[in-house]
Amino acid sequence: MVLGFTAALPVGLIGLASILVLVYAAEVVVSRMQGVAKHYGISEVVIAMTIVSIGTSLPELSLHLVGSFNILLSDGNILSYLLSQPASFLLDSFGVVLSSPESAQSFKDVSATVLGSNIGSDVVQQTLVLGLVIFSSSLIADKHSFNFSRKFLIRDYAPMMGTTLMTLILALNWPNVINFLFNGGKLAAGGTLTRLDGLVLVGSFVAYTYYLYTTRKEELAEQGSSDPSTRPRIDFAVGILAMFAVIGSAEVFLRVVELAIAQTGLSGSMIGVASVGVVSAFPEMITAISGLRQGSEGISLGTLIGSNITNPLLAIGAGSVISTYAVPGPLVLWDLPMETATAGILLAYMFSKDAVGDYLAVVARGVGMDGLADRFEAMENRVISIAGAGLLIVLYFVYLYVRFKYFQYDFVEV
Amino acid sequence: MDIDTKLQIAIYTQLFVAGAVLLAINLVSPSQLEEYRLWEIFPAVLASIITTFGLRHMKELT
Numbered sequence: 001m002v003l004g005f006t007a008a009l010p011v012g013l014i015g016l017a018s019i020l021v022l023v024y025a026a027e028v029v030v031s032r033m034q035g036v037a038k039h040y041g042i043s044e045v046v047i048a049m050t051i052v053s054i055g056t057s058l059p060e061l062s063l064h065l066v067g068s069f070n071i072l073l074s075d076g077n078i079l080s081y082l083l084s085q086p087a088s089f090l091l092d093s094f095g096v097v098l099s100s101p102e103s104a105q106s107f108k109d110v111s112a113t114v115l116g117s118n119i120g121s122d123v124v125q126q127t128l129v130l131g132l133v134i135f136s137s138s139l140i141a142d143k144h145s146f147n148f149s150r151k152f153l154i155r156d157y158a159p160m161m162g163t164t165l166m167t168l169i170l171a172l173n174w175p176n177v178i179n180f181l182f183n184g185g186k187l188a189a190g191g192t193l194t195r196l197d198g199l200v201l202v203g204s205f206v207a208y209t210y211y212l213y214t215t216r217k218e219e220l221a222e223q224g225s226s227d228p229s230t231r232p233r234i235d236f237a238v239g240i241l242a243m244f245a246v247i248g249s250a251e252v253f254l255r256v257v258e259l260a261i262a263q264t265g266l267s268g269s270m271i272g273v274a275s276v277g278v279v280s281a282f283p284e285m286i287t288a289i290s291g292l293r294q295g296s297e298g299i300s301l302g303t304l305i306g307s308n309i310t311n312p313l314l315a316i317g318a319g320s321v322i323s324t325y326a327v328p329g330p331l332v333l334w335d336l337p338m339e340t341a342t343a344g345i346l347l348a349y350m351f352s353k354d355a356v357g358d359y360l361a362v363v364a365r366g367v368g369m370d371g372l373a374d375r376f377e378a379m380e381n382r383v384i385s386i387a388g389a390g391l392l393i394v395l396y397f398v399y400l401y402v403r404f405k406y407f408q409y410d411f412v413e414v
Numbered sequence: 415m416d417i418d419t420k421l422q423i424a425i426y427t428q429l430f431v432a433g434a435v436l437l438a439i440n441l442v443s444p445s446q447l448e449e450y451r452l453w454e455i456f457p458a459v460l461a462s463i464i465t466t467f468g469l470r471h472m473k474e475l476t
Contacts, residue, residue: 086442162464211472
């Protein structure tokens with residue numbers, strides 16, 4: 001039951017409303033708190049690294065925190081567990097101490113939903129939104145291509161791929177995968193994100209943030225520039241109220257999903273991917289497009305990709321430290337590999353496009369297609385054409401199709 | 415102190431803390447560690463290495 005309702009239509013509407021409140025209230029928190037921080041003289045760099053960086057991932061982060069505390073408080077005595085079995089506390093799934101079947105099921109459902117939302121949101125941003133931003137940017141500048149800066153590719157895009165790869169490594173059920181590869185049997189590749197894994201993710205976030213702080217002050221300052229608040233106390237109060245709205249809506253959303261899983265048999269990660277995953281990518285898209293209109297492509301892409309680094313490192317990391325997560329199979333078999341491969345291929349292509357073009361030009365000339373060969377020769381590194389941006393957009397729909405057709409079940413019993 | 419040195423210190427601190435925690439658990443209750451195999455620690459070590467090397471190379475490349 002959610003807010004007194006059990007029927008599908010009202011519960012569905014409540015679910016939709018909760019996502020919209022979650023995302024909109026998070027925006028209010030970021031804008032108000034930025035103004036308040038500026039009013040009290042906090043530097044733009046610090047604002048960019050704290051409020052803006054964490055704020056753009058606030059919907060995902062709050063969903064993880066609320067979900068994790070729900071798991072933690074659902075069953076078992078956490079303190080006696082920590083004191084009596086510290087190694088298990090650090091290296092095992094929290095599922096081992098959940099005694100009732102309801103809390104064990106809820107652990108799986110909540111884990112799948114929050115992880116699906118998080119990674120789903122990243123996939124939308126890295127394919128659909130990035131494609132749209134490049135497309136719009138080229139149209140606004142009246143060009144046929146978009147030029148990435150080398151700095152952006154190395155300092156933002158490559159770390160984003162690294163975080164996805166790290167999450168994949170940590171989330172895999174290694175013994176099962178190794179057993180499957182060498183001995184056959186059933187594949188249940190979704191492992192556990194343990195507290196140790198969570199510490200590694202959060203530690204990496206701190207290290208990356210510190211690295212940016214020491215090496216990229218001016219650009220960060222641009223991201224944190226905002227007008228100081230003229231009514232700091234009122235803005236602070238509104239920010240706090242919006243924060244409560246964020247937490248409340250995250251709680252309501254998770255209840256709606258649990259009910260939806262029980263009633264429809266849909267998997268939690270799929271609901272997360274298709275609902276929060278899509279809606280929570282909107283703010284980044286709006287920020288990115290409005291940045292483009294103001295002529296600041298660097299900030300647009302920086303915010304977009306930066307949020308894809310914060311999502312796995314901080315949101316999944318913090319959630320894992322609190323409660324650990326059971327990882328749904330589709331996440332490690334399709335979502336994360338597809339995300340890593342897309343980023344890896346795009347990155348490799350951006351840095352070798354010149355050489356690839358020259359090679360293809362030789363082949364084209366060999367078969368007498370001189371016009372095509374000239375076009376291949378003109379290919380430059382770090383430039384993506386409008387067609388390339390279109391390909392990213394198409395890739396998102398391919399991702400969704402495969403996800404819904406072939407990856408319907410979160411957990412496979414071995 | 416440059417960022418490279420700081421990163422090196424960070425790696426050694428991580429390894430030291432991880433080792434110290436495992437040693438402490440081993441001292442308090444040795445049987446707990448016997449139940450765990452390498453694959454429960456190795457993904458975390460691998461991920462930490464990715465972060466550290468990634469950050470070092472980012473500095474070299476830009």
